[in-house]
Amino acid sequence: MPLFLRPFLLAAGLLAAAAAGAQNSPAPAPTEEPVVVPQVQRRDVKLPRLPSRDFEVGAFAGSYSVQGFEAVAVAGLRAGYHITEDFFVEAAVGRAKVNDETFRKIFAGTVLASDRLSYYNVSLGYNVMPGEVFFGRTVAKASAVYLIGGVGSTQFNDRRHQTLNFGAGIRLFLRDWAAVQVDMRDHIFSDDLLGARRRNNNLEFTGGLTFFF
Template sequence: MTGRTHALPLLTTAFAAALTSLLAAAPATVAAQSQPANNEQVIVPEVDRREVKLPRFPSNDFELGVFTGTYATENFGSSIVGGVRLGYHITEDFFVQGVYAQTKVSDEAFRQVLPGGVFTDEEEKLSYYNLSVGYNVLPGEVFLGRKRAKATAVYVIGGIGSTKFNDQRRQTFNFGLGMRLMLADWAAVQVDMRDHLFSLDILGKRQSTQNLELTAGLSFFF
């Protein structure tokens, strides 16, 4: 009877310890069961994914334009000039440009003092082409009224080409500056001033001439 009395407290103590362990482990087990596995997707979408086509914005790097203005041929006065230009904008600052233009040059002033004048005819055609590199030095904008602004750029430009005048073809260097006013993303107004340097042998002596040109035109970008 005494042995059973001593065994009862021991069994009670062991049972209490086991019950305490179970109660302590139960919250952790419930929490583990309530959390989803890392690879398990909680919400399954019911809408199929659609393919999105990204918009393709035009780069408008190429430029095509026409221009007209005045060309002052040294020793022969000024005359109306007209031409076309084709350009490519390499970056926002640098661009290349090819130009072809022509004008009519008169020797009327010489005919007043020289019988027969200098040219065979009273007027001779002068034409030129060149390839130039430009750089936008002052990009900015101009305000037209209070609520409208247009982008502008002041640029410097220079290059090399050829001039044909009075049956002579001469290598020509040109340099100058201009201003571009963007009317829209695809159109602009340009004002351009350049000096064309080439040599001539018309008055009996070969000399280097400087021929100033001032033009305005419209350009389109694509």
């Protein structure tokens, strides 16, 4: 081998050895970044249970105001059937004792043949705002705001009057079998108590308990 080639061959060998060593050396391990675990405080919430029972019965009491007379106490019973989650039918009966003291101050004697008032009606209701009401941070109760209207009959002054009723109310379910119900109605009928035919708007505000089965 010519002497002048030896330096070139030696340099080529050194370069090849360096390249092989670089390929065999392990790659540096990736740096592990710390994992941040969020601290989330979870609270247990008791979800409301809508009643699965379709029939209901209940009692109510409150105030009934015959137009032109003073508001008096009223009490009654109701029964209903829930056709779907939105629609229900209800039958109700109520009784009150009308106070005609105002008319006695104007007229000589009473204008009423009887101070007893009673009514019954059948109505169709629609739950427009089903939801829930929270008590504190952990307890929720199902509720429903509803619209209702129907037909019936009112016995007033010893006469029967065909009556329309409409109104709104809210139910708050204490259990899946019991609810508190607050209701406002307008009972509309016509009479000729003072000699002229007139339409009466009789407002009723009641509250009561309802039981499902």
